[in-house]
Every structure is written in structure tokens, then in C-alpha cells.
Amino acid sequence: MLPGAGNGTFGAAVAVPDDGSQPAAVAVADFDGDGSLDLAVSQYYDSYVSLHRGAGTTTFGPPAAHFSSRWSSTIVAADLDGDDLPDLAVGQDYHGPTGSPDVLLVLPNQGPALLGFADEVTLRWPAQCLALSYNVYRGAISELVDANSNGLPDGGYGECLNEIDPDLTDRALLDDEIPTSGDGFFYLATAVELGGEQSLGATSGGFERLSGLPCP
Secondary structure, X not given: OOOEOOOOOEOOOOOOOOOOOOEEEEEEEOOOOOOOOEEEEEEOOOOEEEEEEEOOOOOEXXXXXXXXXXXXXXXXXXXXXXXXXXXXXXXXXXXXXXXXXXXXXXEOXXXXXXXXXXXXXXXXXXXXXXXXXXXXXXXXXXXXXXXXXXXXXXXXXXXXXXHHOXXXXXXEEEEOOOOOOOOOEEEEEEEEEOOEEOOOOEOXXXXXXXXXXXXX
């Protein structure tokens, strides 16, 4: 960040606390309603949106909220639902060989709770032909470690969340678990047919994803 002097010139660069991510774009607005501007940052390769609360000076706090997503390349702040609170529109793309199509994601601001995703997230996915139910996995982004360099995370893709959503036939799941500070969650949803659980898809490198702790 370059602090302005009010006369067309700027001072020395001030670093914003980072968590080792790869920022792609920034949106500026008062997201938490405290009168100071905050920063919403889309992370490209690390697949989430982070939010830095402003102190009303040239300093910003560390990432306070994360929303797990696909690679996010653009982000815009605006009051999209007419409630006088700045929301976020995030452009997401995926360059893997078997990825789902590019999407535009809207994150509504829920007041002091910040954009909703600080406290809960509702996952939704399209219907899969022949699916009888769906399995959902959740894991921490920090656990996506590939120490053996085989193209897959050593610990798999997290835990099964079916126990928190007893209606296995729907195509949505509400998760109010909050990740630890400086981390975020990723999610995978897969269809279950007569023959059992179907594929978790493939990574951007073409490796088939394997679940670490299969759903019962």
C-alpha cells in the first residue's frame, strides 16, 4: 500500500500482513461497518478470499476471514442487494483439464459478522445424474501438503461432513465451523450411486483425487 499525501504524490510502500498467499486482486470498502476501510483480497493459486480489517490509518490487520473457493482472479466491492452494506463479487476460474466451468460468485455482507463466510458457508452443487445421495469432505488449506511429490495431498481431502447434514438427498450443506486464524477450509462434494461413491475429480495436474477418510 502506498499512502497518499493529498497532492498527487505517495509515500513509501507499507506492507500489509500476509499469510503466504498469492494475491490476484483487491477490493476496498468498509466491510465491518466501523468507519475504516478494509481490504478484501482474492488469492489466485491458494483458492480463497481473505479480508484485512483497516485501522483507519496506514495499517491493516492480518487476514480475519477466509472463503474457500476455486482460483479467484478478480474481485469487486459494491452494494449488490440494496441493504447499504458492501458485498463482494468474485470471478473464479479453473485451468485444470477436468475442472468445472468459470463462475461468478457473490458474497453478501451480513453486517458485523463480515460477509457471512466468517461464521458460516452454504455449499451448493448441481444435481448429478443417477446420484442417490452426496458426500461432502472438508479439510484445512494448510493440510494440502504433498511431501512425497505424487501430485496429491498426503492427508487426503479432509473429513466427511455427512453427519452434520442428515438429509443426504439434497444438494446443499450449511457449515458453521470456523477455520483457525490464518487458515481456511476447502470442500469437495461427490455423488453416491448404486455402485458407491463416485470420483472426487482430478487435480489441475491431472491426478485423480483420493479421499483420506471416506464417508461411512
